[in-house]
Amino acid sequence: MSEHYRLATRDLSLGYNGIVIVDDLSLKIPTGRFTVLVGQNGCGKSTILRALAGLLAPMKGEIFLDGRPTRKLPSRERAKQIGVLTQGAQAPDGLTVAELVRQGRYPHRNFFERWSSRDEDACAHALDLTNMTSLSGRQVESLSGGQRQRAWIAMALAQETDILLLDEPTTFLDLAHQIEILDLIRQLVHDRGRTVVAVLHDLNQAARYADEIVFIRDGKIFDAGVPGAVMTDRNILDVFGVNAIVMPDPLSGTPMCIPVPSRH
Amino acid sequence: MTRAIPVLIIFNLMAVIAAMMWGDQSIAWSDLANAVIGKASPELQMIVIEFRLSRAILALLAGAGLAVAGTISQTVMRNPLAEPGVLGINAGAALVASVVIIAFSGVSPAVLPWAGFAGAVAMAAAVYALSWKRGTSSIRIILVGIGLSAFAGAGTSFLTAFGNVVDVQRAMIWLSGSVYGADWSKVHGLLIWLAAPLALSWFCSRQLDLIRFGDDVAAGLGQNVNMMRAFLILLCTLISGATVATVGLVGFVGLIAPHIASRIAGPSHRALIPVAGLTGSLLLLIADIVGRTVIAPAQLPAGIVTALLGAPFFAYLLKGRRHV
Numbered sequence: 001m002s003e004h005y006r007l008a009t010r011d012l013s014l015g016y017n018g019i020v021i022v023d024d025l026s027l028k029i030p031t032g033r034f035t036v037l038v039g040q041n042g043c044g045k046s047t048i049l050r051a052l053a054g055l056l057a058p059m060k061g062e063i064f065l066d067g068r069p070t071r072k073l074p075s076r077e078r079a080k081q082i083g084v085l086t087q088g089a090q091a092p093d094g095l096t097v098a099e100l101v102r103q104g105r106y107p108h109r110n111f112f113e114r115w116s117s118r119d120e121d122a123c124a125h126a127l128d129l130t131n132m133t134s135l136s137g138r139q140v141e142s143l144s145g146g147q148r149q150r151a152w153i154a155m156a157l158a159q160e161t162d163i164l165l166l167d168e169p170t171t172f173l174d175l176a177h178q179i180e181i182l183d184l185i186r187q188l189v190h191d192r193g194r195t196v197v198a199v200l201h202d203l204n205q206a207a208r209y210a211d212e213i214v215f216i217r218d219g220k221i222f223d224a225g226v227p228g229a230v231m232t233d234r235n236i237l238d239v240f241g242v243n244a245i246v247m248p249d250p251l252s253g254t255p256m257c258i259p260v261p262s263r264h
Numbered sequence: 265m266t267r268a269i270p271v272l273i274i275f276n277l278m279a280v281i282a283a284m285m286w287g288d289q290s291i292a293w294s295d296l297a298n299a300v301i302g303k304a305s306p307e308l309q310m311i312v313i314e315f316r317l318s319r320a321i322l323a324l325l326a327g328a329g330l331a332v333a334g335t336i337s338q339t340v341m342r343n344p345l346a347e348p349g350v351l352g353i354n355a356g357a358a359l360v361a362s363v364v365i366i367a368f369s370g371v372s373p374a375v376l377p378w379a380g381f382a383g384a385v386a387m388a389a390a391v392y393a394l395s396w397k398r399g400t401s402s403i404r405i406i407l408v409g410i411g412l413s414a415f416a417g418a419g420t421s422f423l424t425a426f427g428n429v430v431d432v433q434r435a436m437i438w439l440s441g442s443v444y445g446a447d448w449s450k451v452h453g454l455l456i457w458l459a460a461p462l463a464l465s466w467f468c469s470r471q472l473d474l475i476r477f478g479d480d481v482a483a484g485l486g487q488n489v490n491m492m493r494a495f496l497i498l499l500c501t502l503i504s505g506a507t508v509a510t511v512g513l514v515g516f517v518g519l520i521a522p523h524i525a526s527r528i529a530g531p532s533h534r535a536l537i538p539v540a541g542l543t544g545s546l547l548l549l550i551a552d553i554v555g556r557t558v559i560a561p562a563q564l565p566a567g568i569v570t571a572l573l574g575a576p577f578f579a580y581l582l583k584g585r586r587h588v
Contacts, residue, residue, distance in 0.1 A: 055480055079486025083484070084480075093526075093531065094526065095531050099531065103477070103485060106485040107486035
């Protein structure tokens, strides 16, 4: 594996209870880029993300980090390199934002290691990046959906991993908060060289923000590449079964897709 | 850490003093002081130090054990109602103790704690093994635990229905949970059993803080969830198994004390574990004082008092909560 693809899979098969969801997947995640997985519900996007994060053991095949199979990597070592934010994570009752974010330091501390100034700095920085500093004393359950999502992202940022995997980070957020999260991701990738992989549902947002889009259909890569190359009416029809017109976004010039109602 | 700890320690000390003074024979302050420094009459010395103080300390230890075990199981199971009983510990201890008392009524009572402990550990191991399916999950452990507990409960019921009446009554007294008949050797025994697991629980605060988030978050942050869960369940089993073996089935302390503690100390286990331990010890000691004074000279087992006082109090605690 070259430097450009620190995280990759080879012949990866994934599933639950013997049912195969993802079959023979060979995926390369470009380092220092924002990769977005798109596809229909149930196509295996989240399953792929969970496997990349080490939350789901492969049925077959291998996941590589820096060329080494990740199943040989102790989970704590993996968690220093790869951070993940799954859907539906819930904070325990009564936990404050600051306490949530502190959990992000878990992989960096040994059993008897005390809280260090470096841990403190990482948390402060994560809260600052997500605009959560002023809310750090609030209980997580008292926050709005957008604030809560930012608090969880802050936790993942406090983990200080080079690679960050986000499963639908913008779902259930209003437009302003969606944009805020996507801008934050872009900032992390372009200014700080992080590698981010996210599952997104909004194709136009994917096209505008992603460096690379991976279309997933039935657990396989249908097409992958820069948005300008792969966000085509053909791919949208084949992957989503939706007729769409693709035209340049008047603002960014990235492809913009307009679904055509089937009655037309 | 938290101001609650010194306050709780003072309350515990006050309860110990009350336990030494009150009973079917009230002890005056001056006699108490003399007994403590060893200058009272042998008879008084016997009552205050050998009977009442050892009993009070046993209640403190057992209460702390039940509360810490409850805190661990509620955290690991991610369920506010998951007291250690869901691991099958109580049912296993009850079954094996009943077998020993009823089916082998000639056996020395000294075997009883060992039998109870063995039953507790065997059941917890069975629950864990049966809920294993490429890893465990909290909900599977809870469901298997309830199932196996019912199974063991049926065995206990069978024994009590067909056993010799005198033996059955002995078994029922043991089952209801009591610090009756405490002495210093029981105190030492329980202390030796509990010291290391209680200390380890506190050292695992950070692991407990994280595992409570659930498997995905904990594993994503690098915790080996299955191994940690097994280890924490083992700690919980050792603590509550030893406690149940010594004092029988004392209900509700393991359920209520962690709830009270989290109200006082917040969600971090570094504070939660000691606060829960001190709360549990105070609860059980108060329950025992109430149990042996309220209808003196007869005595109510502490386990019955904790259930009588605990159930309404628990309802009150739940009233203010949103997520149960």
